[in-house]
Amino acid sequence: MMNRFVIAEPDKCIGCRTCEIACALAHPVGAIAAPLTPATFAPRLTVVKGMKISTPVLCRHCEDAPCVNVCPNGAIVYRQNSVQVLQDRCVGCKTCMVACPYGAMNVVARPAAQPAAGYATTHAIKAEVQKCDLCVDHAGGPACIPSCPTKALHLVDRNTMDAARKSRQERAALDMTNGRLF
Amino acid sequence: MEKVISVCPYCGSGCKLNLLVENGTVVGAEPANGVTNEGELCLKGYFGWDFINDTKLLTPRLKQPMIRRQRGGEFEAVSWDEAISYASSRLQEIKAKHGSDAIMCTGSSRGPGNESNYVMQKFARAVIGTNNIDCCARVCHGPSVAGLQVTLGNGAMSNSICEIEDSKCILVFGYNPADSHPIVARRILKAKEKGAKVIVCDPRFIETARLADMWLPLHNGSNMALVNAFANVLIEENLYKQDYVARYTEGFEDYRALVSKYTPEYVETITGLPAQQIREAMRVYAAAPSATILWGMGVTQWGQAVDVVKGLSGLALLTGNLGRPNVGVGPVRGQNNVQGACDVGMLPNQFPGYQHVSDEAASAKFAKAWGVPELSKRVGFSLTDVPHVVQEGKLKAYYIFGEDPAQTEPDLETMRQAFEKLEFIIVQDIFMTKTAMFADVILPATSWGEHDGVYSSADRGFQRFYKAAEPKGNVKPDWEIFSLMATAMGYPMKYRDTREIWDEMIALCPLYTGATYDKLAGLGYVQWPCPTEDHPGTPWLYKDNKFDTASGKGLLFAAEWRAPLEQVDAEYPLGLCTVREVGHYSCRSMTGNCSALQTLADEPGYVQIHPDNAAKLGLQDQQLAWIASRRGKVIARVAVNERVNAGTVYMTYQWWIGACNELTIEHLDPISKTPEYKHCAVRVEAIDDQLWAENYVQQEYSQLKARLRHAATV
Incomplete structure (x- = not known):
């Protein structure tokens, strides 16, 4: 089975960033349902605007994922046909950020209470790597997809890829002008 | 949870939504299947409701006389x-x-x-x-109302938002749908998918220019010259519908005489566009079986605005693109x-x-x-x-x-x-x-x-x-x-x-x-119009090409091009054009009090500048800088942006600290009295001490917020 991933059609993106907010709200930092603030705004996809392109960029959930391969602590794993992070194992070494060719990993450090010698210390730091988790814990699936007003975002799985491959093969077969070479 | 039908309170797209209500408090919004939005919303529709609950993020609700x-x-x-x-x-x-x-x-x-x-x-x-x-x-579409009432008899959009997607050619003139009306931008995307040709006339490489077949980056302030040249091409290349013009319009001879001077070659220096591109654009527009013109503040917020509106309606009249579905003139109204x-x-x-x-x-x-x-x-x-x-x-x-x-x-x-x-x-x-x-x-x-x-x-x-x-x-x-x-x-x-x-x-x-x-x-x-109870309403105007003017005919009208009032000079060498921010609306009293929208964009706002201008002025992306005109001076964050043209900087108008209207000029269109928000002369100055500048912004912003909060809580 192939890993699933969310990808955008850049031709349809109007750069409005609705998906960023939908993603940030689906992945609350701190208290669930607290209003967003700049400190808690941590979307796992980023709308990139260049001269000729506007498109959200996010994790491709690679089959042979550099982030999984390089993580020294086994914090990144393949689960549910996707690449997921086990946050309690993340030490914040940033190796995955260095390795990821899509810029999809973001390591953050947040204040956290941690038990030490039987007491909860409030000044501890917890590292976390934030990346697209395909909203696997959400009943409705990836929150970004329905929020997009131009429907530029799509969830791609093995079936979608097979269908696309098949139609491209068919188009190529009908368009075989190279036969005239011989 | 209760769901209450509403209409989004921001732009004029008319998106229906449900407000989600729990224990008497609005807690969310979801799209409803309205005619214009078909179950979609943009970020303002989804996340623009929490101001109701007096979040006090920007300024408090008024609660007593x-x-x-x-x-x-x-x-x-x-x-x-x-x-x-x-x-x-x-x-x-x-x-x-x-x-x-x-x-x-x-x-x-x-x-x-x-x-x-x-x-x-x-x-x-x-x-x-x-x-x-x-x-x-x-201060918005006044020129569209004034202009269209004269030429066609009705100041509103001639056709519907939903018809845009079935038009075969869309001429977007001085209008940035992606930032102003995302739900209208969606219709343009659908039109493109259905095979429409898209022509964008805008100095900036706006989102719609990305999908356009032609992008005409005209000089700021050259609208009338370009519209006259468009008319010139339609007439002189015989691309216009002679029969339609004869039967349904008036004023053709005067119109033709005035635009005769505005050959594409003549306007090359005014507009900065190659004559060939102007010709090509009109060949595409005239060849389409149905064509729609959409415009926004890029047409109306000039000292010469009503004339340009009349000129745009002339293009539709010349080509018979009125009085039927999927055509027409669309001044896409700003506010809800x-x-x-x-x-x-x-x-x-x-x-x-x-x-x-x-x-x-x-x-x-x-x-x-x-x-x-x-x-x-x-x-x-x-x-x-x-x-x-x-x-x-x-x-x-x-x-x-x-x-x-x-x-x-x-x-x-x-x-x-x-x-x-x-x-x-x-x-x-x-x-x-x-x-x-x-x-x-x-x-x-x-x-x-x-x-x-x-x-x-x-x-x-x-x-x-x-x-x-x-x-x-x-x-x-x-x-x-x-x-x-x-x-x-x-x-x-x-x-x-x-x-x-x-x-x-x-x-x-x-x-x-x-x-x-x-x-x-x-x-x-x-x-x-919906004159009687059994009348279904009117998706498109001017049936049988009968216009709402006194004579029942459409008026062809052209005017000589006038340059913007305040020219750039050595002291103020850059043009300033005020534009829109997709996540905020107007003065921002509502969106600035919405947690998600305020998180996405906050003070002091950006001044968008071309990399060449930025390099020359020693400005770094994301740094704070002063922007000054003859009328004032404000601080804003630099956004080095390849999509904007060199020579002009762009600011959005909802910020308190980076308030671009401290700089704009009160030069009005003589008929509609709409200000020339789209052009004045400014200079941008780098600030050496960025730490001081960051503190200054925070301090000014906090003080202003505190002053309003204090005043409201007596």
Whole structure:
């Protein structure tokens, strides 16, 4: 089975960033349902605007994922046909950020209470790597997809890829002008 | 959880949504299957509701009537009785001393809805006795209304938002749909998918330019020259429909004579466009079986705006792209109810339903219905007249209803001087705004979500929105406040609900008579004209190519190109053009109080600049910089952006610290009196001490917020 991933059609993106907010709200930092603030705004996809392109960029959930391969602590794993992070194992070494060719990993450090010698210390730091988790814990699936007003975002799985491959093969077969070479 | 049908309170796309209500509080929004939005929303629709709950992120909700008995003093909280009695007696005094025309009122194109606007203009006309009433259409699509009323007879979009996707050619002129109306941008995408040709005329490489077949990056301020050249090509290359022009239009010979000079070669230096590209664009436009022109503030916010609107309608007339589906002219109205404010008479020259104040029959009809012997036939002041007529001593009192001119007018220093000179200012709003800080009396109103009503979307569509939650605080619906004011001024006025107001209004307006509340129930959508109850409404205007002009023909009109007023020079070497931010709306009193939208973009805002200009000035991306014009100086964050043209910088107008209207010039179109927000001369200066600059922004912003918060919490 192939890993699933969310990808955008850049031709349809109007750069409005609705998906960023939908993603940030689906992945609350701190208290669930607290209003967003700049400190808690941590979307796992980023709308990139260049001269000729506007498109959200996010994790491709690679089959042979550099982030999984390089993580020294086994914090990144393949689960549910996707690449997921086990946050309690993340030490914040940033190796995955260095390795990821899509810029999809973001390591953050947040204040956290941690038990030490039987007491909860409030000044501890917890590292976390934030990346697209395909909203696997959400009943409705990836929150970004329905929020997009131009429907530029799509969830791609093995079936979608097979269908696309098949139609491209068919188009190529009908368009075989190279036969005239011989 | 309860779901209450509403209409998005931001842009004019008319998106239906459900407000999600839990224990009497609005807790979310989800798209509804409205005619224009088809179950989609943009970020403002999804995340633009929490201001209702008084988040105080930017500025607090107004929760009690307040009076400031002395300028410079503190506000004091008072009862409604006292506020109304004080406000009405002060207005009476001014009316007795200086006459009715010394008082000016505004409409509100946002949350209040058509009913409250109708009652406000009735209050101005029947109770105060003046046509001094205007709304923000003046600073927005006023030129579209003025221009199209002359050439085609109707100032609104000729066709519907949903028809855009079936048009075979879309000419986008001075309009950035992705930032202004994402839900309209969606229709353009769909049109493209269905094979339409898209032509974009804009100095910036806007999102729509990415998908366009042709992008014409004309020089800022060359609109009229380009439109005339378009007409020149259509005529001289014989691309126009001679039969259509002969049968349905007038003025062709004069028009042809004027545009004959504007060959594509002649305008090359004015527009900066190769003649071939101009020709090619018109060949594509003329060849399409159906073509739509969409425009926005890039056409209207210039000293020469009405002429350009008339010119654009000429292109549609020349090619027969009117009077049928999927064609036409589309001034896509900005705010959610700016079309509505105009529809119900928030104009100094027209009663509700676009009936002229100088028309004897119309005047007599309204006078009779409103129970007054006669109504003023003198055309009132426009919004942009205010600073001048105040200085001339003609205007003494200003009743500002749901507008924030201290943020949105050009050259804010001039506006502030006018406020200081006015004898009496009433501000009726839902938020403590920069304008409310000038008020002598503050009347707090219910917000969108807290009252019922009807909005008009950009394409003339009436839609009902419903009350979702009880207001918190001692506030009243706008129409009720006007009724109390009218009664206190000796004109007994009382309405049961918005339906009663609506019924009174549609009975007086033949264009709307058939658009009853029952017909608009739920997701109902009725586009005017709708003269009778069995009439389905009118998605596209000018059936049988019969125009709403006196002669029934469309008028071809051209004018000589005029350059923008303030030329760049050595001291102020860059042009400044004011533009839109997708996640904020207008003065931002609403979106600035929405947690998600405020998180996405906050003070001091950006000045977008081309990399070449930035490099020359030593400006780094994301650094703070000063932007100065002859009228003021503000600080903003630099966004180095390849999509903007060199020579012009771009700022969005909702920021308090990076307030670009401190810089803009008060140069008005002579007909519509719309300011030239799209061009003035500025210089951008790098700041060496960035740490100081960051602190300065934070400090100024906190102080301003604290000042408004303090004023509102007496």
